[in-house]
Amino acid sequence: MRDSLLPFALSTKVDESNICRSPAAEAVLKKVVERSGVADEFEIDSCGTGGSGHENWYKLDSKDHWEEHKDRTVDERMIDALKKRNLDPYSDSRPLEPEDFQKFDYIINMNNENIEEVQKAAQYWKDDLQKAIPSNWKDKVQLMTTFMMKGEYQGAAEVPDPFHGGPEEFDKVLDMLEDACEGLLSHVESKKFATES
Template sequence: MKKKLLFVCLGNICRSPSAEAVMKKYLKLNHLESDFLCDSAGTAAYHIGERADARMRNHALKRDFQINSIARQFNPQIDFDKFDFIIGMDQQNISDIKKLVRNSDDLKKISAMTDYCTEFINYNYVPDPYYGGENGFELVLDILEDACLGLINQISR
């Protein structure tokens, strides 16, 4: 049975679609793509139907990550049932998702992206690069690469 992962940030145009793209590539490189389903969503409805931020797509492409997802909002009536892991990019995202839980099973599915880091252990969240400069997008990708590899190691055992 496939493990289903949902990555969540605020608007679903920078961090969570990047996490989805990084994870999909790493799963493919490790011949695990048939064992997993990945998606992303935002806690807010700001960018529903839009492609990921062009700056984020460009930085990801330099590392050979394809961000193809279209922004959508987290849907508690569907997503808690569909996904095994709901992974927030920062504490506000996690708090917003936790406000929507229906039961303890929903709550058990929620974690922080940085929980899976093995190198970027001094980060307890993935910083939002939207209002920052070029280095912010690179840092997001650095953290996500580390976290995705840690996540694969933890849940593919």
């Protein structure tokens, strides 16, 4: 069975549309698993919350709600930062959907605010819409910084939003994501090894 990892976008008015950190996390994580020779064992995707800044985004029809964002590409400054590291963004902008809780083993978030949005969405889809949300859905929702290994990043509360900063902020985000994605792969591999032993 393939492991499924979903790097997740921060839900704010500036990075709510899956166009900055989450596609960067997807690109970094895909490179990390490829470099480790295990790319065929993983399915990796990214998505966002909020879209147009709607507080109750998860109660809206995602197709209509996300219409204005569907053709948007990754922030040009993030593209530049990714290209410097020979990385390319992979995803078109899309929202988190109920099916993601079935499809993915991990839903990785950039900060605690994002986790709250995901939890609200999952609870609503499960309780109010009777969607097939698995019983272990809370275990799937993780914070990206949990997996950071380097001393300078350990204990970080979030992967910061570089939107209002300069190139150095975008580089810092990629540094953090590279560290966290290495840690995430290590975590998944050790968990898999423990299960198989």
